[in-house]
Amino acid sequence: MNAHAPVLAFEGVDAFYGAAHILHGVSFQVRAGESVAILGRNGVGKTTIVNTLLGIARHGAGAIRFHDRAIERPRPYQAARAGIGVALQGRKLFPNLSVRENLMLGAASNRAGAWTLDGVFDLFPVLRERAEAPGTALSGGQQQMLAIGRALMANPDLLVLDEPSEGLAPVIVDELAAVFGALNAKGTALLLIEQNLSLVERVSRRFAVLAKGRVVEEGSLDGIDRTSLQRHIAI
Amino acid sequence: MLIQILNGLVYGTFLFAMASGLALMFGLRRIVNFAHGALYMLGAYFGYTAAKLAGFWGGLLVAALGLAVLGVALDILVFRPLRGRDPLTTLLVTFGLALISEDFIQTFWGNDTHSFAEPALLSGVVQLPGTTFPIYRLAIVAFGILVAGGLAFWLTRSKVGLYVRAASHDPVIAAVQGVDTDRLSALVVGVGAALAGMAGVVAAPILSISPAMAADILVDSFIVVVIGGLGSLGGAFAAALILGQINVLGVVFLPELTALLPFLLMMAVLIWRPTGLAGSRV
Numbered sequence: 453m454n455a456h457a458p459v460l461a462f463e464g465v466d467a468f469y470g471a472a473h474i475l476h477g478v479s480f481q482v483r484a485g486e487s488v489a490i491l492g493r494n495g496v497g498k499t500t501i502v503n504t505l506l507g508i509a510r511h512g513a514g515a516i517r518f519h520d521r522a523i524e525r526p527r528p529y530q531a532a533r534a535g536i537g538v539a540l541q542g543r544k545l546f547p548n549l550s551v552r553e554n555l556m557l558g559a560a561s562n563r564a565g566a567w568t569l570d571g572v573f574d575l576f577p578v579l580r581e582r583a584e585a586p587g588t589a590l591s592g593g594q595q596q597m598l599a600i601g602r603a604l605m606a607n608p609d610l611l612v613l614d615e616p617s618e619g620l621a622p623v624i625v626d627e628l629a630a631v632f633g634a635l636n637a638k639g640t641a642l643l644l645i646e647q648n649l650s651l652v653e654r655v656s657r658r659f660a661v662l663a664k665g666r667v668v669e670e671g672s673l674d675g676i677d678r679t680s681l682q683r684h685i686a687i
Numbered sequence: 688m689l690i691q692i693l694n695g696l697v698y699g700t701f702l703f704a705m706a707s708g709l710a711l712m713f714g715l716r717r718i719v720n721f722a723h724g725a726l727y728m729l730g731a732y733f734g735y736t737a738a739k740l741a742g743f744w745g746g747l748l749v750a751a752l753g754l755a756v757l758g759v760a761l762d763i764l765v766f767r768p769l770r771g772r773d774p775l776t777t778l779l780v781t782f783g784l785a786l787i788s789e790d791f792i793q794t795f796w797g798n799d800t801h802s803f804a805e806p807a808l809l810s811g812v813v814q815l816p817g818t819t820f821p822i823y824r825l826a827i828v829a830f831g832i833l834v835a836g837g838l839a840f841w842l843t844r845s846k847v848g849l850y851v852r853a854a855s856h857d858p859v860i861a862a863v864q865g866v867d868t869d870r871l872s873a874l875v876v877g878v879g880a881a882l883a884g885m886a887g888v889v890a891a892p893i894l895s896i897s898p899a900m901a902a903d904i905l906v907d908s909f910i911v912v913v914i915g916g917l918g919s920l921g922g923a924f925a926a927a928l929i930l931g932q933i934n935v936l937g938v939v940f941l942p943e944l945t946a947l948l949p950f951l952l953m954m955a956v957l958i959w960r961p962t963g964l965a966g967s968r969v
Contacts, residue, residue: 506863508859528862528868529862529863529864529866529868531863532863532865533865538863544857544863546852546856546861547856548855548856549849549856553852556849557853557864557866558864560846560850560861560865561864561865563865606864606865
């Protein structure tokens with residue numbers, strides 16, 4: 453795999469919920485083995501990027517490419533099958549399924565790869581201990597681990613993480629940062645949608661800032677002025 | 688008394704076989720299918736016609752397969768385009784389909800009532816303390832229990848069953864995991880329609896076959912699904928057994944209120960527990 457080939461590319465993408473125009477010409481790339489962060493305040497359209505990729509938000513003008521193939525009219529199930537694993541904002545676990553079943557559902561895309569139930573249990577041993585508990589009976593941090601584990605079960609080339617630190621204690625965020633770093637080091641590209649700058653700095657090398665549905669700043673996180681980024685995130 | 692309880696069990700288990708499809712369809716499509724009684728009626732008529740050539744079991748098979756195909760078509764051609772529409776639209780469309788089905792039956796089979804003989808294998812009676820009971824009625828109980836057991840096994844032990852349970856809770860999030868919920872819904876509606884069709888054939892030897900047969904069973908099936916908890920199979924099973932007993936015992940102890948009792952029970956459950964007995968889907 454070419455280290456510089458984009459895994460995911462948004463090229464001037466507009467997106468809508470009904471008549472509401474949310475994203476305006478959004479462009480960014482995630483290259484193979486790279487971790488890119490999308491930053492921005494609440495309500496600027498960060499999650500709409502994920503929803504557009506999944507076909508939940510309507511994709512208007514512009515192009516979305518995954519492994520250089522245009523995704524014309526995305527449908528939710530196609531993303532996982534194509535190799536995009538998504539840990540959704542709010543975790544979105546199934547309360548009527550056990551931890552084990554939530555994870556097995558993540559393999560519904562039938563993509564072969566290194567991630568299996570045992571692999572996820574080795575990554576997050578607490579999930580093995582609570583395997584038969586309902587998915588939503590876990591603590592917030594454990595639920596986030598389950599959401600990430602479920603996304604990994606799709607053996608994704610790109611892992612999309614939508615606000616994974618939301619509502620979690622700093623010690624759990626530290627643990628997740630280490631996991632994200634390890635996954636990225638093993639070659640999984642990451643798209644990290646976050647407001648937690650400290651997590652972003654530990655996991656990603658490049659960033660794009662979203663404001664009112666537009667990319668207003670992007671670049672490398674190396675040597676960036678932290679206060680300028682903080683300004684875009686602070687409420 | 689034993690006979691009344693057994694008859695209640697017969698009606699309850701039969702009602703579950705009928706209502707289970709309704710619960711499954713609601714879970715996946717969030718559609719209140721007023722045409723479900725029509726599927727039951729079509730199954731009875733298809734089975735009745737096929738049985739003339741191939742006997743009871745041939746009729747049962749034709750009803751199951753024919754209604755499964757019809758169910759898949761119903762999902763693809765009607766339910767899928769109705770996705771996301773307001774409940775009133777889906778209600779009117781499915782109600783319209785029920786009326787069309789009734790006209791279809793009247794056109795091709797007429798308004799007469801038809802009888803349908805039980806299979807020789809299941810004819811006769813069993814001896815019980817101080818009385819006898821028809822073997823065929825016990826076979827209906829076995830059919831209902833088989834449907835309940837089969838669905839429980841399918842939903843809890845198979846990969847597709849896992850997808851059905853997930854999609855019943857949230858079809859979009861299930862799809863994000865890679866589940867093609869459109870294909871899954873077509874399968875589930877096909878299974879639900881096949882169960883309704885089989886229920887039509889199974890009921891035929893003890894109830895008459897007529898174009899009016901859909902209405903009564905539809906009302907009771909809806910009561911079962913509502914009392915059980917919309918989309919919940921476990922709740923529907925419990926509700927069907929309760930309703931079966933209420934229907935039969937009501938005739939004995941409160942004959943003036945028999946017709947009202949199911950509705951009173953539904954009202955009581957909705958006030959006490961608005962989400963139904965199970966309170967969750969599938």
